[in-house]
Amino acid sequence: MKLSGWGCYPIIECAAHLFEKRSTAAALLSAGDDWIAYGQGKSYGDSALAPHVLLTQEYNKLIDFDAQTGVVTCECGITLAELIDLFLPRGWFLKVTPGTKLISVGGAIASDVHGKNHHAEGCFSESVISLRLMLPDGTIASCSREENVPLFRATCGGMGLTGVILDATLQLKAVNSAYIRENIIPCANLDEVFVQYDRCSHYPYSVAWIDCLAGGSSLGRSILMVGDHDDDGELTLPEAKRLSVPVTCPSFLLNNYTLSMFNQIYYRVKGKPAQRQRVPLETFFYPLDKIDHWNRMYGKAGFVQYQCVLPMATSYKGMKALLQQISAAGMGSFLAVIKLFGPQNENFLSFPMEGYTLALDFKIQPKLFGLLERLDRIVLEHDGRLYLTKDSRMSEAMFMQGYPRWREFQDLRTQYGMKKKFNSWQSKRIGL
Amino acid sequence: MMNLTILGANSDVAMATARRFAQSKMISSLCLASRDLELLERNANDIQVRYDIPVKAVVFNALDYTSHARFYQQLDPKPDIVVLAFGLLGDQQNAQSSFEEAHRIIDSNFSGAVSILEVVAADFERRRQGIIIGISSVAGERGRQSNYIYGASKAALTAYLSGLRNRLFKSQVHVLTVLPGFINTKMNRHLQLPGLLTASPDDVANDIFKAYLKSKNLIYTLWFWRWIMAIIKSIPEPFFKKMSL
Numbered sequence: 001m002k003l004s005g006w007g008c009y010p011i012i013e014c015a016a017h018l019f020e021k022r023s024t025a026a027a028l029l030s031a032g033d034d035w036i037a038y039g040q041g042k043s044y045g046d047s048a049l050a051p052h053v054l055l056t057q058e059y060n061k062l063i064d065f066d067a068q069t070g071v072v073t074c075e076c077g078i079t080l081a082e083l084i085d086l087f088l089p090r091g092w093f094l095k096v097t098p099g100t101k102l103i104s105v106g107g108a109i110a111s112d113v114h115g116k117n118h119h120a121e122g123c124f125s126e127s128v129i130s131l132r133l134m135l136p137d138g139t140i141a142s143c144s145r146e147e148n149v150p151l152f153r154a155t156c157g158g159m160g161l162t163g164v165i166l167d168a169t170l171q172l173k174a175v176n177s178a179y180i181r182e183n184i185i186p187c188a189n190l191d192e193v194f195v196q197y198d199r200c201s202h203y204p205y206s207v208a209w210i211d212c213l214a215g216g217s218s219l220g221r222s223i224l225m226v227g228d229h230d231d232d233g234e235l236t237l238p239e240a241k242r243l244s245v246p247v248t249c250p251s252f253l254l255n256n257y258t259l260s261m262f263n264q265i266y267y268r269v270k271g272k273p274a275q276r277q278r279v280p281l282e283t284f285f286y287p288l289d290k291i292d293h294w295n296r297m298y299g300k301a302g303f304v305q306y307q308c309v310l311p312m313a314t315s316y317k318g319m320k321a322l323l324q325q326i327s328a329a330g331m332g333s334f335l336a337v338i339k340l341f342g343p344q345n346e347n348f349l350s351f352p353m354e355g356y357t358l359a360l361d362f363k364i365q366p367k368l369f370g371l372l373e374r375l376d377r378i379v380l381e382h383d384g385r386l387y388l389t390k391d392s393r394m395s396e397a398m399f400m401q402g403y404p405r406w407r408e409f410q411d412l413r414t415q416y417g418m419k420k421k422f423n424s425w426q427s428k429r430i431g432l
Numbered sequence: 433m434m435n436l437t438i439l440g441a442n443s444d445v446a447m448a449t450a451r452r453f454a455q456s457k458m459i460s461s462l463c464l465a466s467r468d469l470e471l472l473e474r475n476a477n478d479i480q481v482r483y484d485i486p487v488k489a490v491v492f493n494a495l496d497y498t499s500h501a502r503f504y505q506q507l508d509p510k511p512d513i514v515v516l517a518f519g520l521l522g523d524q525q526n527a528q529s530s531f532e533e534a535h536r537i538i539d540s541n542f543s544g545a546v547s548i549l550e551v552v553a554a555d556f557e558r559r560r561q562g563i564i565i566g567i568s569s570v571a572g573e574r575g576r577q578s579n580y581i582y583g584a585s586k587a588a589l590t591a592y593l594s595g596l597r598n599r600l601f602k603s604q605v606h607v608l609t610v611l612p613g614f615i616n617t618k619m620n621r622h623l624q625l626p627g628l629l630t631a632s633p634d635d636v637a638n639d640i641f642k643a644y645l646k647s648k649n650l651i652y653t654l655w656f657w658r659w660i661m662a663i664i665k666s667i668p669e670p671f672f673k674k675m676s677l
């Protein structure tokens with residue numbers, strides 16, 4: 001079976017297996033090496049690809065929910081979308097959610113995903129009370145901040161390389177509305193972005209869309225969107241309309257779409273006092289989920305997402321250098337996202353560190369890889385790193401320099417016999 | 433408020449149907465019955481957490497005929513709706529050379545259904561209430577070389593359900609026959625299904641629930657299978673026998 005991540009690059013021939021029961025998963029794992037778990041395939045590159053793939057989508061049952069405390073226990077294949085559908089009407093939402101809800105709980109833990117509130121609430125693992133992990137020999141380890149702590153720290157953010165996360169107990173967050181009060185702030189350039197981010201750091205949610213084509217004095221022209229949960233007791237979402245991209249089509253369509261979306265908003269709010277609006281939580285958190293298969297807009301060759309983080313001290317200088325490089329090359333997607341991160345956590349391989357992160361898409365084309373290497377150098381010069389779940393091409397050296405705790409991670413893998421059993425194309429490429 | 437029991441509840445269609453009924457808030461309890469208890473208990477838990485209704489998991493084997501009366505006796509509360517979902521596609525090639533396989537297919541789809549539904553029917557008839565929803569298949573509408581043993585057992589089931597409906601009408605007991613076309617479930621994961629004609633378990637569950645609300649006697653799901661089967665049934669035998677279906 002041919003499988004790929006969300007970027008449709010690379011596409012790899014894998015032997016993929018579903019499982020509905022733990023015993024089936026254990027039996028599968030006992031045959032052969034080089035296994036990796038595959039959730040919803042929303043990681044962009046080759047993190048979930050290996051010769052043997054364990055598809056978790058059918059291991060997706062709910063196990064327990066405490067309506068008093070908002071603690072839910074579920075199997076790892078369940079999607080965040082299902083959790084939201086079930087528990088938002090009862091007044092509970094995810095503590096941390098990425099920009100799509102169409103991912104599995106297992107994937108959210110393995111990538112230790114972040115949302116628009118990283119500066120306030122940290123990564124997804126902050127909501128993980130405990131998890132159960134299937135080890136190479138098919139046995140199951142309970143992991144938490146009290147039990148099997150190193151396994152817990154390695155598994156959250158560990159990209160599936162420590163085993164198969166079977167189920168997890170999550171703390172949900174109480175909310176009193178399915179709506180967000182949003183403020184939209186136009187920023188004429190990168191300096192303004194940094195100033196506004198600083199000013200708005202008391203908002204739990206924030207993200208900025210940045211116009212990558214703008215250069216010169218407009219370099220970093222952005223729309224900053226900040227928000228908080230409304231408190232109106234309205235817990236049902238309006239019916240969402242769905243669009244779909246039926247076939248792979250040329251990428252300029254996506255650029256045109258995002259371009260017009262950006263300009264519409266930018267010129268509506270420009271020069272006016274901060275614009276407030278009340279929007280459904282889905283519109284605020286998951287604008288792209290409305291369009292099924294939008295990845296097809298990049299055409300057959302696929303695309304990569306380049307996401308880096310730079311520490312606070314070098315963020316401004318580094319972002320400027322990156323944006324100059326990108327705008328000069330004229331190859332990037334029109335839109336990029338820039339976000340503020342709070343302090344780094346204790347997991348071995350979690351991506352966020354205190355500073356700013358930049359993410360943007362590039363359609364695959366021959367001259368792209370040269371540009372990405374130039375960007376890599378800038379990231380390293382500024383002591384930053386790249387996000388594994390978005391990556392399909394980073395070098396071993398780039399990884400090891402960016403993630404100094406890789407050695408502890410690797411020692412743990414050796415200790416538990418994970419190095420032969422659990423590998424992805426990515427882990428082999430980056431020397432894990 | 434109704435009590436719902438599902439036989440062969442580990443089937444993907446059965447689980448989708450259970451969720452659809454639970455979601456409607458029209459049932460007060462749910463009993464899931466099937467062979468694989470490990471899976472069944474997880475499924476039961478899942479629905480209980482999702483919809484906040486009491487759900488029981490009970491072992492049930494359609495082929496263990498002698499257990500059926502006892503199985504039904506211990507159901508508490510007694511069901512008002514019974515969904516018969518178990519079924520076995522089996523291996524046609526294998527069934528041609530091994531009567532054991534053919535027998536297993538016939539028993540899983542037909543004999544087992546007769547055995548348990550007669551127990552259910554007797555109770556419903558006595559109580560003068562109840563709804564039986566039987567999942568048969570369009571494969572029973574005309575025998576084809578690729579799965580005629582399965583098809584024949586489903587044809588028998590369809591005829592059986594029709595007779596049962598006729599018998600129970602005067603006791604105010606209703607029987608709904610469901611004839612699905614292709615469904616994307618674990619039953620046919622190994623087959624290449626035509627995408628446009630293939631329903632999801634949720635689609636089928638929706639159709640079943642709607643038909644239940646409207647007290648339909650027989651439905652095709654998805655709807656266009658009524659027309660596809662009308663065409664297939666109208667092909668004269670001299671032509672039909674030459675086709676590779």
Ligand SMILES: Cc1cc2nc3c(=O)[nH]c(=O)nc-3n(C[C@H](O)[C@H](O)[C@H](O)COP(=O)(O)OP(=O)(O)OC[C@H]3O[C@@H](n4cnc5c(N)ncnc54)[C@H](O)[C@@H]3O)c2cc1C
Pocket residue numbers: 005006036037038039040041042043044047048056076077097098099100102103104105106107108110111112113114115158159160161163164165166288389390424
């Ligand atoms: C539109 C879009 C927006 C996004 N926005 C964000 C964002 O804002 N923030 C962010 O952090 N990420 C974001 N992402 C990335 C996405 O959240 C992560 O890649 C996430 O891990 C995908 O989950 P998945 O279930 O699809 O996992 P997959 O892509 O299938 O797998 C991802 C990794 O998790 C591992 N894994 C999956 N399940 C298990 C399991 N049960 N046990 C062990 N390992 C497992 C895999 O082996 C692999 O290494 C976005 C992606 C898209 C497509």
Ligand SMILES: NC(=O)c1ccc[n+]([C@@H]2O[C@H](COP(=O)([O-])OP(=O)(O)OC[C@H]3O[C@@H](n4cnc5c(N)ncnc54)[C@H](OP(=O)(O)O)[C@@H]3O)[C@@H](O)[C@H]2O)c1
Pocket residue numbers: 439440441442443444445446466467468469471492493494495516517518519520521540544567568569570611612613614615616617618619620
């Ligand atoms: N899938 C299709 O395309 C299709 C098309 C037309 C009709 N149908 C019919 O629709 C119904 C549901 O199909 P499905 O695709 O959802 O099936 P499925 O997912 O393959 O599940 C079938 C279930 O039947 C149960 N079962 C089999 N033999 C049993 C026995 N002896 N006793 C008790 N339970 C038994 C099994 O339960 P355990 O796991 O507990 O063993 C299994 O989970 C079946 O009657 C099928 O014939 C299906």
